[in-house]
Amino acid sequence: MTTSGDGGFTPSRNLRHLQPSATIAVTQEASRRRAAGENIIDLSAGEPDFATPRPIAERGIRAIQDGKTHYPPNNGILDLRAAVARHLSVLSGGRPVNADNIVVSTGAKQALFNTCFVLFGPNDAVLIPSPAWVSYPQMVHLARGEPVLVPGDPEFGLKVSVKDLEAATDANTRGVLLCSPNNPTGAVYTHGELRAIVEWTAKRDLWLIADEIYRLIHFAPGPAPSVLDLPDELLGRVVVIYGVSKTYAMTGWRIGFALAPPEVAKSIAALQSHVTSGASHPAQFAAAAAFGDERVERDVHRMVERFGRRREMVVSYFREHLPGMEFVEPLGAFYFFFRADSCFHGDVQDAVAFCQRLIVDEGVALVPGEAFGDARWVRLSFAASEGDIGEALVRIARFINGLLQVKEAAAAGAARG
Ligand code: PMP
Numbered sequence: 001m002t003t004s005g006d007g008g009f010t011p012s013r014n015l016r017h018l019q020p021s022a023t024i025a026v027t028q029e030a031s032r033r034r035a036a037g038e039n040i041i042d043l044s045a046g047e048p049d050f051a052t053p054r055p056i057a058e059r060g061i062r063a064i065q066d067g068k069t070h071y072p073p074n075n076g077i078l079d080l081r082a083a084v085a086r087h088l089s090v091l092s093g094g095r096p097v098n099a100d101n102i103v104v105s106t107g108a109k110q111a112l113f114n115t116c117f118v119l120f121g122p123n124d125a126v127l128i129p130s131p132a133w134v135s136y137p138q139m140v141h142l143a144r145g146e147p148v149l150v151p152g153d154p155e156f157g158l159k160v161s162v163k164d165l166e167a168a169t170d171a172n173t174r175g176v177l178l179c180s181p182n183n184p185t186g187a188v189y190t191h192g193e194l195r196a197i198v199e200w201t202a203k204r205d206l207w208l209i210a211d212e213i214y215r216l217i218h219f220a221p222g223p224a225p226s227v228l229d230l231p232d233e234l235l236g237r238v239v240v241i242y243g244v245s246k247t248y249a250m251t252g253w254r255i256g257f258a259l260a261p262p263e264v265a266k267s268i269a270a271l272q273s274h275v276t277s278g279a280s281h282p283a284q285f286a287a288a289a290a291f292g293d294e295r296v297e298r299d300v301h302r303m304v305e306r307f308g309r310r311r312e313m314v315v316s317y318f319r320e321h322l323p324g325m326e327f328v329e330p331l332g333a334f335y336f337f338f339r340a341d342s343c344f345h346g347d348v349q350d351a352v353a354f355c356q357r358l359i360v361d362e363g364v365a366l367v368p369g370e371a372f373g374d375a376r377w378v379r380l381s382f383a384a385s386e387g388d389i390g391e392a393l394v395r396i397a398r399f400i401n402g403l404l405q406v407k408e409a410a411a412a413g414a415a416r417g
């Protein structure tokens with residue numbers, strides 16, 4: 001046994017496509033620089049900067065004190081599954097939601113991975129509207145399926161239509177992985193758009209995984225439209241992913257959910273029983289306290305209001321100070337996705353180089369679009385304080401205007417010959 005050298009390690013074929021999470025990597029780089037004394041503003045992480053609401057945290061503490069520190073039920077405690085079922089039912093106008101069809105996992109990330117792993121296998125193609133959150137293609141690869149990125153329409157908030165999905169479909173297509181409100185764009189599919197997509201997946205016998213983790217972070221009245229607003233007969237092949245990490249500022253508690261047809265839920269639970277067992281027991285009690293408590297609802301309302309104000313800050317700053325830059329106007333989640341290639345020049349020829357220069361020159365951490373499938377775009381997370389966002393915007397504008405000036409000067413020089 002040696003703890004040095006690689007011991008001749010060749011990764012198994014399971015890892016053929018594996019790349020570490022690029023979003024997490026940027027966040028770690030920002031933390032490293034900050035620890036080294038650099039003045040870094042980190043707008044990379046998709047993580048609320050608020051504390052977990054008190055009633056939730058207190059319930060978690062009480063669960064520990066009450067000795068809820070042993071193995072939990074594999075598919076989740078009934079208190080939590082029933083609370084989520086009620087919550088999702090209320091959000092969608094009282095539709096029935098069966099707690100038995102919900103599996104609690106270690107974050108929405110594990111819920112998504114479990115779902116991909118039970119639904120897809122070798123040669124199965126899975127359509128992923130792009131840009132897409134960094135982990136979706138990886139999860140499909142880990143299930144040995146083939147992710148097929150379907151580019152969204154820039155005229156349509158980078159969303160996809162049934163026509164786009166249809167054009168990418170072939171005999172191997174087994175499913176679609178849709179995220180709304182979207183990470184990284186903040187775009188939100190309307191009721192009509194969701195219905196058209198679900199009618200199409202149902203007609204084609206495809207699975208639809210609907211990642212609705214940002215459903216309550218919506219900058220229009222009410223929760224964002226959901227596939228759960230649609231009639232039951234359309235949902236026979238739909239799995240809804242939901243979670244507490246974002247809305248309830250609970251990223252570190254690691255609780256997420258899959259709501260799936262009964263046989264799929266059973267398979268997800270069976271898979272999980274061999275991989276992690278049930279999610280953290282005290283965290284499940286804490287998460288149950290997130291639902292149906294007015295104090296928590298008030299906190300969520302306040303947090304969403306703050307996200308809305310920050311969104312306004314970013315959008316209006318870009319409009320005023322960077323008028324040529326294209327962006328998606330976010331209607332949900334806490335991301336702002338802008339197109340940066342108009343200022344690419346010299347060493348900066350893609351978003352990775354853009355973000356590397358930005359962190360070195362101006363100390364602002366953003367995530368390059370490569371992480372989401374498009375090297376022309378950059379993601380800014382506005383889940384940060386107004387002070388940090390305001391200062392970061394000034395630095396970003398200075399950086400972009402600097403790049404543009406150099407580019408224009410070079411072009412003028414070339415024109416003069
Ligand atoms: N889905 C999307 C779209 C996300 O942005 C995230 C955030 N990491 C997740 C799922 C995973 O959430 P969790 O932290 O609950 O695992």
Ligand code: GLU
Pocket residue numbers: 021023024044045046047133134135183
């Ligand atoms: N989902 C968040 C993000 O996109 C957290 C990081 C991650 O899990 O990838 O930044």
